[in-house]
Amino acid sequence: MYAQLLLNLPVDKVFDYAVPASLQEEIEVGKRVWVEFRGRRTVGYVVGLSDKSDQRRIKEIERVIDEKPIVDSFLFSLSNWISKYYFCSWGEALAIGLPSVLRKGQRRVVKKERKKRLEKKEKEQKVCLSPHQISVFKQIKEAIERDENQVFLLYAEREEREKIYWQLIDHLLGQEKGVISLFPEIETAERVARKFISCFGEAVARWHSRLCAREQFEEWQRMREGKAKVVIGTRLGVFSPVRNLSLIIVDEEESNSYKEESMPRYNARDLAIKRGEIEGKVVVLGSAVPSVGSYYRAKKKEYRLLEIRRGQRWTKIKLIDRSRQPFSFSPFLKRKIEESLNRKEGVILYKHLGGKGILKGEEFSKIGLIGVISTESVLNLPNFLSSERTFALLSTLIKRAEEEKAELVIQTYNPSHFSIVCALEGNYEEFYRKEIAYRKELNYPPFLHFINIIFKKGKQKKERIERLAEILKEKVEAEVLGPVLFSDIYYLTLKTKEVLKLNEKLKEILGGFGRGKKRIVVDVDPLFFF
DNA sequence: GCAGTTTTCTGTCAATTATG
């Protein structure tokens, strides 16, 4: 008897190992085993069993680790797709879907009763929905009941989205159904988790990298046992082994934080959609400022658009043209800061529009002024998303200023740039119209996919990369850009409509080009290109 | 049941790989 194993190595193969007679009873698809690979003891995941093998020399499996399979079938199929789309080995893709303790081969039989979790089941908070919100809730609910594989784009402010999530989860928990909900940052996820735990108690699990190994494993186990039915997490949460899954929520779908920047370089939002497709489930993308790509798909009816518009609120905004004001702090901004401080009100200043968690609701007493010293750090990035991001960040800031009833001062070198003008007008439609036209003209996403081939740290000679570029131009049906050198790293960028097809070609070509783990990295749907 | 040894577990720290 032979077992086909996946190993967490950058080698794109399924490995055959012999199953000794003593282990034939124990071995099963989905269990982990210990094997020797190139002199090292390595964890293998059993993906198949057979009577034959065409390998010549075959080593034996040393030991079966698990008493019960730990890899669910969805994880096999999802990771298989990841390996093809994001250009990594199946084993590497599988491994990221498991808690780190399991990856290392630990067995972890939890002996003692777990400490009592804080189960403060507060009084059932009834959330009141407006008629419009109810209609949105119903449309999603009905799609779930019909077992549709449908992606919804929920275009609404945060409070409205969270109410709807709450209502959906409350409803689905009543039917013992599972929900995955993803948030871009750990802080946001924790905030929502606390809120949900206080309502739904034990049924809620958390999943992100700030959990320590033991916690992560416990949450994973609670999900598999069906004790936790709702998981709230960051991008890793897309791999949650929730039982009876019925809905995947991706909040702030436009966020760049969903993109993993090390191998495999997946985007959790796109994976959520893929997982929905594989398992035939409903996916809800939520956003107050939808990404241009998602909005485009909604317009094309690929996604269903659910919109809750809110009337404009008023706030004082002052735009300052920095090209006429060479100082970091224009006199106007300076005066406003002083006024605000004199009134004993807080001031928030953004040196750049940047920063990951900065825009989230930290606690200050009263904020009188929000100032942006420059918008250029985002606007001038060599990045097809720079306009989109500028628009999104400014829109978020304006909303924050409205909530705080604070004044807003924005200094910029590009006061007439459409992303800034539209953001100040609160006109998403107009911004979208201009941006999508621009993307279409230049053949940028969502009309095409980018694929970056990254050559690290000057290890590769330029001639070699140029030769590769030539080979690619010849053999591959894709536009090839570069190589471009940027801070010691060479980039080649490909533009294609069919990622899977191109990747197969790439594998052939790069295979002979020495894709060592460290030397060449392939990044599909990158956030940057040069 | 004991003492010594080996294995497994756990939390912390540092490294890594990004960005702005």
Add this chain to the structure above:
DNA sequence: CATAATTGACAGAAAACTGC
């Protein structure tokens, strides 16, 4: 250069094993 997310290495602690 600072920050953030994430992972791996490491060291000390706890648990399991062994031979008597």
